[in-house]
Amino acid sequence: MNSYNMALKQDRLMGLLCQTLYLIESTLMDNHRATARQLAQAAIAAGHPLEWFEQLYAKARPEGIPVPWADHTPNPNMIELF
Numbered sequence: 001m002n003s004y005n006m007a008l009k010q011d012r013l014m015g016l017l018c019q020t021l022y023l024i025e026s027t028l029m030d031n032h033r034a035t036a037r038q039l040a041q042a043a044i045a046a047g048h049p050l051e052w053f054e055q056l057y058a059k060a061r062p063e064g065i066p067v068p069w070a071d072h073t074p075n076p077n078m079i080e081l082f
Contacts, residue, residue, distance in 0.1 A: 033068045035059075 036056055043052035059065045 032066055035065055036068050 036052070039052035039055045039059075040049075043049055043055070056065070056067060060067050
C-alpha cells in the first residue's frame with residue numbers, strides 16, 4: 001500500500017471517528033435539553049415560569065448537567081435554517 005492510499009484510509013477513519021463523536025455528543029446534549037424542558041414544564045405547571053432557570057443552574061455544577069445553550073456548538077436548527 002502506498003503512502004497516498006494510507007493517508008486516504010487515515011482521513012476516512014478520522015472522518016468516521018469525528019462523526020461518531022458528534023453523534024455521541026449530540027445524544028448527550030439532547031438528554032440535557034430534555035432535562036431543561038422537564039424543569040421548564042414543571043415550573044410552568046407550578047405557576048412559576050422562570051423558576052426552572054434557577055433549578056437548571058443549581059443542578060449544573062453538583063450533578064454535572066451542562067446548560068444546553070452553553071455547549072459551544074451551533075444550534076442545528078439554526079444551521080439548517082441558514
